[in-house]
Amino acid sequence: MATHEHVRNVLLLAALAVVLAVLPPALSVYLKSFVMFTMMYVVLALSWNIISGFTGYTSFGHVAFYGIGAYTCAVLVADHGWHWISTLVVAAALAVVVAVAIGYPVLRLKGPYFAIAMLGTAEGTRVVVTVWDSLTHGGLGISFPSVENSLETYYAMLVVMLMTILVAYIVGHSRFGIRLNAIREDEGAAEVLGINATAYKLAAFALSAMFPAVAGGIQAYKVLYIDPPSVFFVQITIAMALMSMLGGKGTVIGPVVGAVLLYSAQELTWVNFPTAHLIAYGLFIIVIARFMPRGLIGFAIDRGWVRKGMVH
Amino acid sequence: MRAHRACLAIIVAILVLGAGSAAAKHRPNNEVVMGGAISQTGQYAEPAGRQVNSIKLWVDEVNARGGLLGHKVVARLLDDKSDTQTAIKLYEKLITEDKVDLLLAPYSSGITEAVANVNERYKMPFVAYGAASSPIWEKNRKYIFNIVAVAEDYQKGAVHLAKQIGVKTIAIIGQDSLFPRQAGKGAKEWAKKLGINVVLEENYPPKQTDFTALLQKIKAAGAEGLISNSYFADAAAQLRQMRELNVNFKLYSSTVGPGLPNFPEQLGNTAEYVLGFSQWEPLPQILKHPGMKEYIEAYEKRFNEKPNYHAGGAYGSLLVTEAAIKKAGSFDNEKLREALATLDITTTFGRYKVDAKGMNSHEGLTFQILRGQRKVVWPDKFAETKAELPMPEWSKR
Numbered sequence: 001m002a003t004h005e006h007v008r009n010v011l012l013l014a015a016l017a018v019v020l021a022v023l024p025p026a027l028s029v030y031l032k033s034f035v036m037f038t039m040m041y042v043v044l045a046l047s048w049n050i051i052s053g054f055t056g057y058t059s060f061g062h063v064a065f066y067g068i069g070a071y072t073c074a075v076l077v078a079d080h081g082w083h084w085i086s087t088l089v090v091a092a093a094l095a096v097v098v099a100v101a102i103g104y105p106v107l108r109l110k111g112p113y114f115a116i117a118m119l120g121t122a123e124g125t126r127v128v129v130t131v132w133d134s135l136t137h138g139g140l141g142i143s144f145p146s147v148e149n150s151l152e153t154y155y156a157m158l159v160v161m162l163m164t165i166l167v168a169y170i171v172g173h174s175r176f177g178i179r180l181n182a183i184r185e186d187e188g189a190a191e192v193l194g195i196n197a198t199a200y201k202l203a204a205f206a207l208s209a210m211f212p213a214v215a216g217g218i219q220a221y222k223v224l225y226i227d228p229p230s231v232f233f234v235q236i237t238i239a240m241a242l243m244s245m246l247g248g249k250g251t252v253i254g255p256v257v258g259a260v261l262l263y264s265a266q267e268l269t270w271v272n273f274p275t276a277h278l279i280a281y282g283l284f285i286i287v288i289a290r291f292m293p294r295g296l297i298g299f300a301i302d303r304g305w306v307r308k309g310m311v312h
Numbered sequence: 313m314r315a316h317r318a319c320l321a322i323i324v325a326i327l328v329l330g331a332g333s334a335a336a337k338h339r340p341n342n343e344v345v346m347g348g349a350i351s352q353t354g355q356y357a358e359p360a361g362r363q364v365n366s367i368k369l370w371v372d373e374v375n376a377r378g379g380l381l382g383h384k385v386v387a388r389l390l391d392d393k394s395d396t397q398t399a400i401k402l403y404e405k406l407i408t409e410d411k412v413d414l415l416l417a418p419y420s421s422g423i424t425e426a427v428a429n430v431n432e433r434y435k436m437p438f439v440a441y442g443a444a445s446s447p448i449w450e451k452n453r454k455y456i457f458n459i460v461a462v463a464e465d466y467q468k469g470a471v472h473l474a475k476q477i478g479v480k481t482i483a484i485i486g487q488d489s490l491f492p493r494q495a496g497k498g499a500k501e502w503a504k505k506l507g508i509n510v511v512l513e514e515n516y517p518p519k520q521t522d523f524t525a526l527l528q529k530i531k532a533a534g535a536e537g538l539i540s541n542s543y544f545a546d547a548a549a550q551l552r553q554m555r556e557l558n559v560n561f562k563l564y565s566s567t568v569g570p571g572l573p574n575f576p577e578q579l580g581n582t583a584e585y586v587l588g589f590s591q592w593e594p595l596p597q598i599l600k601h602p603g604m605k606e607y608i609e610a611y612e613k614r615f616n617e618k619p620n621y622h623a624g625g626a627y628g629s630l631l632v633t634e635a636a637i638k639k640a641g642s643f644d645n646e647k648l649r650e651a652l653a654t655l656d657i658t659t660t661f662g663r664y665k666v667d668a669k670g671m672n673s674h675e676g677l678t679f680q681i682l683r684g685q686r687k688v689v690w691p692d693k694f695a696e697t698k699a700e701l702p703m704p705e706w707s708k709r
Contacts, residue, residue, distance in 0.1 A: 030405035037401065046558050131426055139489035139515065141422060143451070146429040150404075223400055225426035227490060229518065230396045268397075270391055271405070277391065278353055 006173070013165060020158050024151060032150045036222065038263045039161040043215045044236070045243035045255035046168045050208035052241070053250040054177060055201055056184030057107070057114045061122030065095040065209040065237040069216030070231040071129055074142040083220045085156065088214045095213030098125075099206045107201040110187055125191065126232035141227030144220075153222040160218065164211045165256065171207070172252040180204050184250070212240075246288050248297030257296055324692045344380055344643060346371075347388035348416025349402035350442075351423075354394025360419035361497040363442065363626035365615050366387060367416060370630040373610070380637050389410060396426045403430045413643045414438075414633070419622075421445035421463070421491045428456050439629040439664075444591075445494050449669045455645075457652050457666055459632065460625050461676035463491050463567075464498025466589040467539050469678025469690035470565035471502040473587065477701045479537040479562055481511045483530040486541025486567075488515035495541040495567050510534050521549045527559050537563040544569040551582050553708050562702035563587065565678075571621070576684045584680050585703040591621035592628075592661055593686070598694055603631075604660045628661020635659075642674075 020039075024032055044066065051060045069091035070305045076082040106117040129136050136142070171177045182190040185196065191197050220226045239262070243254050247258025264283060270277035292299040348367075351360040371387045379384050379385055392399035399418050406412045407430070415438040418427050424443035428451075431438060439585060440448070446462040451506040467484075474482060486492035493515060504508050512533040514526065527550070530538060538561045539552055549570030556565070568574055570588030595602035607627060611619040619627070635657050640647035656665040666672050678690035680699050688697035 028404075030401065031409070033401045033404050037397065041525055139487070139493055139518075140447075141425070141490055143425060143447075144434060146451070148433055219397065223397055224428055224429045225396065225422070226423050229489065230422065233395070235395075270393065271402075304660040 009169065013162065013169075017158070017162050020087055021155075024154055029150050032154050033222070034267060036150070036154045036157045037219075038085055038260055039157045040215045041259040041263045042163045042256050043157070043211050044159050045247070045259040046164050046226045046252075047208045047211045048240035049244045049249060049251075049255045050168060050171060050180075051201075051205045052208075053244055053255070054171065054180040054184065055204045057201060057205070058241070059118045059208070059237075060115050060241075061118035061120070061237060062208070062212055062240055063115040063232055063234065064118070064122040064125040065099070065212040066216035066219075066236055067122075067129065067228075067231040068095050068098060069213030070220035070226050071142075072213070073217035073220045074144065074226050075135060076160060078142050078144050084217070088156075088217045091213040091217040095209040096206045099184075099209035100202060103164055103202045104119075107205060108198050122232060122234070122237065125197075126228050129232070130228045130308045132283055139227060141225060141230075144224040146224060149222060153218050156218050157215070160211060160214050165252070167207065167211075168255075169253050171204075174202075176200070181250070228300060242285065246292075248295030248299075251295075251297050254295050254297040263294075315390075327507060328698075338603040342379075342382070342384055343386050344383040344414065345386050345388055345410065345412045346414040346416055347390070347406035347410055347412035348438075349390040349392040349399050349406070349418055349427075350416065351394040351419050352389075352391040354392075356394040356419050356423075359622040360394075360442065362620055362623040363419060365611065366550075366619065366623045366627040367630065369607075369611055369614060370634075374630075374634060375425065380634065381642070387416070389416070389447070392423065394423075396423050396613070399423045400426050400430050403427050407431070407434045407436060414637075414648075417442050417629070421448065421494075422450075424448060424491075425490070426427070428453055430451060431455055435645050435649070437645060437652055439632055439652065441625040441629040445490055446671070448492070449671050453670065455649055456670060458671045459629050459661065459664055459674060460591050460672075461674045462498075462671070463494035465676055466495045466567045467499035467541070467565060468502050469589065470537075470539060470563065470587045471499055471506060473506065473678065473690055473701060474503075474508060474537045474563050475506045476488050476699075477562060478638055479508060481509045481535050482537040482539055483512040483514075483535035484510055484539045484541070485512075485514050485516065485526065485530070485649050487520075487543065487546055489518055492541035492543075492567065496539075498543070499539045502525055506518070516546070519545075521545060523550050523553050524557060527553055527557060531559050537561055538565070540564065540566045542566045542569055544572055544575065548575070548579055551579060551586065555582050558706050560703070560705045564703065566591075570679075570681055571686070573617075573620070581709060584683070584709070585700060586681050587689075587699075588679055588681070590679055590686070590688075591674065592624040593621065593677055593679070593688060594618045594624070595696070596689065598688065599662070601658060601660050601662055607660045626660050628659040628664070631663045632657060633662075634651060 048062050072091040072094055073084060073087040076087040077084050102121055106114050130138055179195050179200055187197055243258035243262050244255040246262055248254025269280040321390055350364055351357055354583055359663055367387055371385050374385050390402045392402055415431055415436050417438045417440045418424055419442035421443045424440050425448050428448055432453050432455050439457045439459050441459055444460050444463045446464060448459055482503060484496050486496045500510055512530055540548045547566035565587035567589055570586050571590050576583045594608045636651035636655050640651040664672055677688045677694055679686040680689045688694050
């Protein structure tokens with residue numbers, strides 16, 4: 001991609017940042033929360049996409065990192081009096097450590113082992129958090145002191161989302177990203193070409209673990225009460241995957257579009273049709289899977305509406 | 313960069329649409345909107361659904377008798393999908409966007425704990441019929457009022473019955489989550505007060521279904537009675553495995569499972585003699601609360617089943633709210649809060665009078681499953697029949 005295109009993309013991102021930054025005074029508390037959670041899902045879907053879309057290693061347990069982040073924030077704020085912002089750094093670091101610890105043995109293998117290991121990791125983390133009573137208060141959950149925090153969490157999530165988009169964009173357009181794609185397409189061939197597949201996969205995995213942990217920390221502070229079932233919620237992993245697939249797995253813009261559309265669609269249906277939203281949601285997924293298997297962006301590329309490469 | 317632009321346009325369009333709908337909410341003066349997010353889908357849909365039944369019933373009844381202070385009541389019920397994050401967001405919506413006049417409570421202790429921060433911030437009071445966990449009232453909150461018996465008292469009757477039949481040692485087990493753990497804490501305190509020795513205490517993770525090792529451990533610890541702070545699946549698994557392993561206790565009591573209508577149906581003979589807890593039972597001739605008979609008849613006519621305690625608690629809370637609004641003479645949040653804090657009234661659900669923390673002292677009922685029916689056996693003044701304890705051994709059934 002030509003330099004001027006990169007410049008234009010970065011300018012567009014900056015414009016988005018400015019719009020979202022000046023928006024809050026015009027928003028009710030509810031809309032601030034809504035935009036905040038939408039941005040959170042952008043972070044989650046984009047992060048998931050780094051390991052599962054770019055690299056082709058589907059993670060069925062990314063909620064583990066989100067939960068680790070939420071608990072890091074809750075324990076440090078509620079029990080140790082930290083400022084909540086500073087806990088996010090610890091959350092990110094901890095998620096990277098856990099990702100490397102799991103990835104180091106598992107990502108040396110090819111094939112479905114990673115997917116299975118992540119399924120176990122999410123469940124295992126939830127059980128550890130539940131059982132480790134002295135640290136996490138187990139099933140009692142953790143309550144934060146009550147404060148009005150919709151504005152600070154909004155801006156925190158905005159910053160994290162911009163960082164995630166930027167990182168995903170850089171990865172998507174770098175030599176690093178191309179090598180991840182090569183691993184996805186044919187890992188054996190990539191290795192023959194001299195790519196150290198394990199190291200690349202591990203780096204992608206660590207990168208994809210970091211931002212969900214930060215997002216989890218911010219949302220814990222927003223909700224002010226967490227317990228293991230609410231943060232190690234299987235549906236959060238499912239949402240990450242669905243949003244990426246809806247928008248277009250393996251692209252940068254796809255998960256962003258997918259997260260915004262799916263989260264908004266969900267919100268509109270469950271607010272307006274409280275009892276029918278699951279049906280609407282299910283139909284939506286079926287339509288996507290049937291008619292747009294490569295997601296909205298893939299659908300658009302296939303029909304020549306957007307030029308291939310421009311949206312990556 | 314058409315795709316980028318399209319994406320941006322979509323985001324902006326959604327935001328504009330959202331803001332537009334927010335500004336368009338006005339209602340005629342003779343209506344008063346009562347809003348709440350209650351789980352209509354997800355894991356809490358069943359108990360919360362019964363509360364929704366009662367809310368609908370009450371709204372029609374109150375409108376038939378002239379509404380609240382002459383205003384027609386309109387209920388705005390949203391679905392939190394049994395998810396905390398959605399619940400707090402929807403309460404923010406109800407308060408700041410829909411600008412509802414009165415709040416309804418959510419279901420489950422965990423969700424109520426999170427929502428309590430939101431309504432506290434906007435100083436909008438409600439009676440929490442869906443939460444039985446006392447830590448909610450230990451945070452100096454002023455706008456949330458308790459009506460049901462708290463988790464700590466769920467096993468009070470069972471421990472008293474254990475004492476009556478001369479049980480000296482009990483084990484307390486329970487699922488590791490907010491509500492069962494509070495129930496366990498209460499059971500331990502009651503045991504201590506009555507001089508019963510707790511020989512084993514253990515929490516197991518939610519969704520555990522294999523209790524064979526735990527049951528052996530309990531037996532080895534020498535427990536005569538088993539207090540289980542459990543829901544449906546875990547209580548059912550414990551009883552079935554007790555029978556399979558021929559592990560006998562003089563008494564077995566579970567917090568939630570046995571109170572559900574299909575518990576005796578599914579377990580059949582294995583559910584016999586089990587003790588359970590109920591906040592309330594549709595037994596007007598025994599509880600003798602005012603208006604019970606009419607409520608039960610109206611509920612049964614409309615929903616083809618008798619109300620259970622979830623339904624009863626929600627209905628009683630709405631009667632309390634109705635009385636408080638009458639007493640306050642306005643929908644002003646501060647006046648309503650004051651009225652809820654000072655009201656002393658007996659409704660279909662029992663007496664409501666809260667202490668300085670906002671806690672009611674509702675008296676629950678302990679029942680025993682006898683010949684497939686739940687029969688209240690404790691406290692004595694409400695007992696339908698005498699408890700049949702100790703439980704006969706499995707081999708003699």
